Amino acid sequence: MSAQGASIRNGHKAAIREENEKAILDAAEEVFAEYGFSGASTGRIAERAGIPKANLHYYFPTKKGLYRRVIDNIFNVWLEAANSLDDSDDPGEALTRYIHAKMDLSRSRPLGSKVWANEIIQRAPIIQDYLEITLREWTDSRTGMIQRWIDEGKILPIEPRYLLYMIWATTQHYADFGHQIATLNDGKELSDEQWEEAKRTATEIILRGIGVAV
Amino acid sequence: MSAQGASIRNGHKAAIREENEKAILDAAEEVFAEYGFSGASTGRIAERAGIPKANLHYYFPTKKGLYRRVIDNIFNVWLEAANSLDDSDDPGEALTRYIHAKMDLSRSRPLGSKVWANEIIQRAPIIQDYLEITLREWTDSRTGMIQRWIDEGKILPIEPRYLLYMIWATTQHYADFGHQIATLNDGKELSDEQWEEAKRTATEIILRGIGVAV
DNA sequence: GTCTATAGAATGATAGAC
DNA sequence: GTCTATCATTCTATAGAC
Numbered sequence A, B: 001m002s003a004q005g006a007s008i009r010n011g012h013k014a015a016i017r018e019e020n021e022k023a024i025l026d027a028a029e030e031v032f033a034e035y036g037f038s039g040a041s042t043g044r045i046a047e048r049a050g051i052p053k054a055n056l057h058y059y060f061p062t063k064k065g066l067y068r069r070v071i072d073n074i075f076n077v078w079l080e081a082a083n084s085l086d087d088s089d090d091p092g093e094a095l096t097r098y099i100h101a102k103m104d105l106s107r108s109r110p111l112g113s114k115v116w117a118n119e120i121i122q123r124a125p126i127i128q129d130y131l132e133i134t135l136r137e138w139t140d141s142r143t144g145m146i147q148r149w150i151d152e153g154k155i156l157p158i159e160p161r162y163l164l165y166m167i168w169a170t171t172q173h174y175a176d177f178g179h180q181i182a183t184l185n186d187g188k189e190l191s192d193e194q195w196e197e198a199k200r201t202a203t204e205i206i207l208r209g210i211g212v213a214v
Numbered sequence C: 001g002t003c004t005a006t007a008g009a010a011t012g013a014t015a016g017a018c
Numbered sequence D: 001g002t003c004t005a006t007c008a009t010t011c012t013a014t015a016g017a018c
Helices: A003-039 A042-049 A051-059 A063-083 A091-107 A109-119 A127-149 A159-175 A178-181 A193-207 B003-039 B044-047 B051-060 B064-085 B091-108 B110-121 B130-150 B161-175 B178-183 B192-209
Strands: none
Touching: A003 A042, A003 A051, A003 A109, A003 B003, A003 B110, A042 A063, A042 B064, A051 A109, A063 A091, A063 A109, A063 A127, A063 A178, A091 A109, A091 A159, A091 A193, A109 B003, A109 B110, A109 B130, A109 B161, A109 B178, A127 A159, A127 A178, A127 B091, A127 B178, A159 A193, A159 B110, A159 B192, A178 B110, A178 B130, A193 B161, A193 B192, B003 B044, B003 B051, B003 B064, B003 B091, B003 B110, B044 B051, B044 B064, B064 B091, B064 B130, B091 B130, B091 B161, B091 B192, B110 B161, B130 B161, B161 B192
16 A cells, blocks of 8 residues: 555544544543542443443553543643742732632533542542642742732731632532532522622632732 | 340340441441442451451441441531531621531541542432432521621621532531642641641631621 | 352453454 | 453352351
8 A cells, every 4th residue: 555545544543543532531531520530430431432341441451541641631731720820929810810710620620620539539549749749849839929928918927828728629619519519509500690709709708818908 | 045145145246236337337438438439349348347248248238328327427427517507696706616617527537528528529329318408408597697697797798608618618628638738748647736727727718708807 | 146158240451353 | 443252350249157
């Protein structure tokens, strides 16, 4: 066969591969989010991806490897949101931007948040290195910035670490506990207006709570 | 055999049953907390309880039944803490009491919090009725009280529901994400002093955030 | 009440025809 | 790249001897 033919066929195969990998990764995120690593089964993931189980193992030989890929994707999305808390002289602006970014993420990617929550609850068997390196460095740098705001009298003296935990907890709660929130909302997901009010309430309480006028 | 003898032997058996049930329930709470319902195996629970798997099935015929018992216990503990947010004319006192009770619970019973978190993430297959009845009634009554505080000008106007979510999120985060918090604390659990500061920080930010002087 | 053995189903993963 | 068949293991649960 000609080089051209091989190229076309390889291009075709590559396209199929990409498509199938995406379907599997999406299904895997759903199932891992709901059941955690041990509780999820490759059979269920394959079923939700609409392919036979053997095909899933053709693309992702092991369940653990598939899980790693899912976790990697989620961590990269998390990093993007983390970057929104950039160096700034204005605590009100910077924190508002960050809280909004995290809330938006909880709405657009709730599954990622749940996979992360499951992983942490299980004591981070896969992502412990991310926690110890990337997350720790990021946290140290951000607590440093918050401490400077305190030293400059821009916000009240609170322990920066626990402020960050409150922001993470509150924003991720809307993803991880979304089912409970919906149940308490007459079984319906929060509407756009309710979501905006939740964002506003969270932002206001936190900013006012550290002494920033809102 | 005499009635006396039967009574003694039954008393003995009852004691053994109680002891074994407790060992199993404790082990089950650990394993369900870490792996969720589907991910947990009765073999692992039995192993951690120090008994053969067949014995576990003698005391708790089905995994689902065992899980229900664990969930029931946890819900009752949750109800106790919930009661600490009682009717009060003083928002500062009432909320401080409630936040402290929830934080203490996260420290003393982190496993219960994790089982609950897993159950909600999985869309509450077992406890949906608790959510729809008990939790909804409790929430409605508490948001009513908070709204009265707002109407009386005791706290700033915020949506009561989202204040409660922030309190739940922040306090439960210290249990559910305890591993992440410990990792960011040089791999060590928070000390008594750190815990007190976390409590104080959470309470201060929330109270100040709704306009209560602290 | 305890324990060994095991049934019967589900699971992760692979072989091999197409 | 797909799919049926299947293996080895693990899982929930039970039977039955002690």
